[in-house]
Amino acid sequence: MNLQQYFAGLLDSHQPDLALSEQTWDRRADEVSRFTVSATDVALQTVLQHHELSGQAVLEISFGGGRHLLEFARRGARVSGVEISANMLRHTQQKLQAAGLAGQADVLLHSSWEAVDLYQLGWEEAFDLVFLYMSPALSGTAMLRKALATSRSGFYVCSYAHREDSLLGELQDELGLPRRPVGSKSADGLYNLFNLLYQWGYFPQLAFEERSGTSSHDPDYILQRYASWLWRDGASDEQCQQLLQLLRERAKGGKVSSRSRDLVGHLYLDKRMRR
Numbered sequence: 001m002n003l004q005q006y007f008a009g010l011l012d013s014h015q016p017d018l019a020l021s022e023q024t025w026d027r028r029a030d031e032v033s034r035f036t037v038s039a040t041d042v043a044l045q046t047v048l049q050h051h052e053l054s055g056q057a058v059l060e061i062s063f064g065g066g067r068h069l070l071e072f073a074r075r076g077a078r079v080s081g082v083e084i085s086a087n088m089l090r091h092t093q094q095k096l097q098a099a100g101l102a103g104q105a106d107v108l109l110h111s112s113w114e115a116v117d118l119y120q121l122g123w124e125e126a127f128d129l130v131f132l133y134m135s136p137a138l139s140g141t142a143m144l145r146k147a148l149a150t151s152r153s154g155f156y157v158c159s160y161a162h163r164e165d166s167l168l169g170e171l172q173d174e175l176g177l178p179r180r181p182v183g184s185k186s187a188d189g190l191y192n193l194f195n196l197l198y199q200w201g202y203f204p205q206l207a208f209e210e211r212s213g214t215s216s217h218d219p220d221y222i223l224q225r226y227a228s229w230l231w232r233d234g235a236s237d238e239q240c241q242q243l244l245q246l247l248r249e250r251a252k253g254g255k256v257s258s259r260s261r262d263l264v265g266h267l268y269l270d271k272r273m274r275r
Helices: 003-011 018-027 042-050 067-074 086-098 141-149 166-174 189-199 219-230 237-250
Strands: 057-061 078-083 105-110 127-133 151-165 205-217 256-270
Touching (some): 003 189, 018 086, 042 151, 042 256, 057 067, 067 078, 067 086, 067 127, 078 086, 086 105, 127 141, 141 189, 151 189, 166 219, 166 237, 166 256, 189 256, 205 219, 219 237, 219 256
Parallel strands (some): 057 078, 057 127, 078 105, 127 151
Antiparallel strands (some): 151 256, 205 256
């Protein structure tokens, strides 16, 4: 087995549950839609180092609540996107409409990336930038090749490399669940992706940032977010009630606090630079 086969095998080893993914993101859509992009957002700054955006065509795969798509449109890009959650799509369309930027959007699809037909859409090498931010769409080598095929130059991927959450660990202990950091199954994904792309002849750039802080939210918000982390296959009504009771007991002034530390990777490559 050569290195290309080794890293391809790692990428192909995790098969997604698309139905569960759609349910999860539909449920979290209201929460995620509140996220915004700051002026110091590393993903945005990475893109702006390589793209002026004005007049360019940008595809975002798994655009979520539309925060980056909205920023690209504000900077004059023609934006298209694919999103598995209908609720996420609705939030994004509302944001673009409210900002007077609906005309900047070409195609916004409610679909899994697996179901997208590039030929039918005319998306082969149709975009100056293909952007994936915390996206589960690169579920294997076929989906990676498909994403690369849509770009004529820029390709960007952002993913967690390491995550720590004090509240998650404490809840796992109290509920008698094994300690499992959130995102542990995909922690090496960006490293494997970097190596596979290099073996394919590309020259990806990879940089990391550290994010840490303390957050406080009401128990109902924590319930929505943490239930899927604690019970990967979905939480029963009884489990949700048990978790909610624990969170209410922990709350101070109606809020539950947690400390987090994340290491986030940013990968960028120019398709035109290749062996």
